[in-house]
Amino acid sequence: MKIFYIDKKEFLSSINIEELEKYSDGRKYKSKEKYLEHLCGLYLVKNTAKIFYGIKNPEIEIKNSKPFFKDVQNLYFSLSHSGDIVAAAFHTENTGFDIEQKKQRNFKNIMENFKIEISNPTAEDFYKFWTLHEAGIKLGKPVLSSYTAPFGNDYIFSCVSDEVIISDFEIIKFR
Numbered sequence: 001m002k003i004f005y006i007d008k009k010e011f012l013s014s015i016n017i018e019e020l021e022k023y024s025d026g027r028k029y030k031s032k033e034k035y036l037e038h039l040c041g042l043y044l045v046k047n048t049a050k051i052f053y054g055i056k057n058p059e060i061e062i063k064n065s066k067p068f069f070k071d072v073q074n075l076y077f078s079l080s081h082s083g084d085i086v087a088a089a090f091h092t093e094n095t096g097f098d099i100e101q102k103k104q105r106n107f108k109n110i111m112e113n114f115k116i117e118i119s120n121p122t123a124e125d126f127y128k129f130w131t132l133h134e135a136g137i138k139l140g141k142p143v144l145s146s147y148t149a150p151f152g153n154d155y156i157f158s159c160v161s162d163e164v165i166i167s168d169f170e171i172i173k174f175r
Helices: 008-014 017-023 032-053 107-113 123-139
Strands: 002-007 060-063 066-069 076-082 085-091 095-101 145-151 155-161 170-173
Touching (some): 008 085, 017 032, 032 085, 076 123, 123 145, 123 155
Antiparallel strands (some): 002 085, 060 066, 076 085, 145 155
16 A cells, blocks of 8 residues: 655645646635635545556546546545645555544543543543544545554554555655
């Protein structure tokens, strides 16, 4: 499995926004920040598909609320963004991926809302639960395997699959 990422601030300062808007799929967003995150994600996924996987037409379609490459078999991706990171996991098996920036929250209340009973949840307990939960939603099927790991000092990510997932990850900064 390969995880590609961009630093959103760094990336947006280096690209012409009009050029980035060519990746728009017509969705509307309430804030410019969410719109730009979405465009960064589309840019990352489509260009990674072209450059690293040789896909000539990385058109994306939605099937059962999950994005897929329209004309490609056996290459799956899952996209996530948090804080200044936009990241996408690519794998030959169906995958769900989530990344979260660690920040102070009321971990106990959130976990109680999800009926997770840990008396004094740590940040690690919460973020492992949360990224696995979000990645599972993105997978769209029952989770059979999962992997969670830190990403730098400020982030944590989880990958899930409905097949056996390999923990041999390669993390690549997209430039």
